[in-house]
Amino acid sequence: MTLTIILIILVAFLSFKLPAFFKPARKTSKKNALKNRMAFGESTPHINNLYHAVNIKFDLAACPAIQSMANDYFLAGDAPPIPLPACTSAACRCKYIHHKGRRHSIRRPQAIIATEAYGSTGKLERRMNTGRRETD
Template sequence: MKFSALFTAPLAYMPFSTPATEKREKTAKTAPAPVKRSRSAKVKKPAELKPYRGISIVFEDCACEAVKKIGSKRFLLSDDDAPMLPLPACDAARCDCKYKHHDDRREEEHDRRFSSTLRTDLYEDSGKENRRAGKRRGRRKSDT
């Protein structure tokens, strides 16, 4: 036997003697077959949640007095101040009250921003000069 043959022939009793091609075949992972998706199955981004989402309680005429006291009051969802249903003081045999979700806790007819916006618009529509814009306001030079 030649001396060089000792280094090229695989030794069956040695764990590292398996040729590299056989190792690759044994350890190669098969990639899963690609899954075909329809266009409607594409992952959509979740809708951005509005910060002032609200919740109110919807109830029937035969509801308990505890729910009737709350009425149609809207609670801010992010504050977790909405009461759990059924209410602790509920005396109904079966509570049929449900939550109703709102995009905005504020009711449209009670929007507090409306009056100030209206006032500004009326002032600008009157034709008077807007004295706030353009001039630098502040202290007089003689005051310093």
């Protein structure tokens, strides 16, 4: 009798656990995939933005080679490798800071309308509101 009860419990337990064991693995999200890539030292994912830029963040103990690049922004593909070959620090703690582009602000003031912008070059305004005929 007790052997039958034990077998029923064992069969019930296995019927619940075995299907879960044979299920395919869940797909990971992009966020988790990025974490996994970075954890295993793989390269960063492909970035679709052509103007994706980076600059280098460093602390006060950074080598002079990095400090000379304090305000420089690089396209992500053109950025120098960290640590730099000329790095004199025993343990480089520099890292990349990512940006959407190399520009920091809008280069053209939005308040200027087209006619004012054209006149600011010093050229003579030749556009007129007349028609094709001389009498217009």
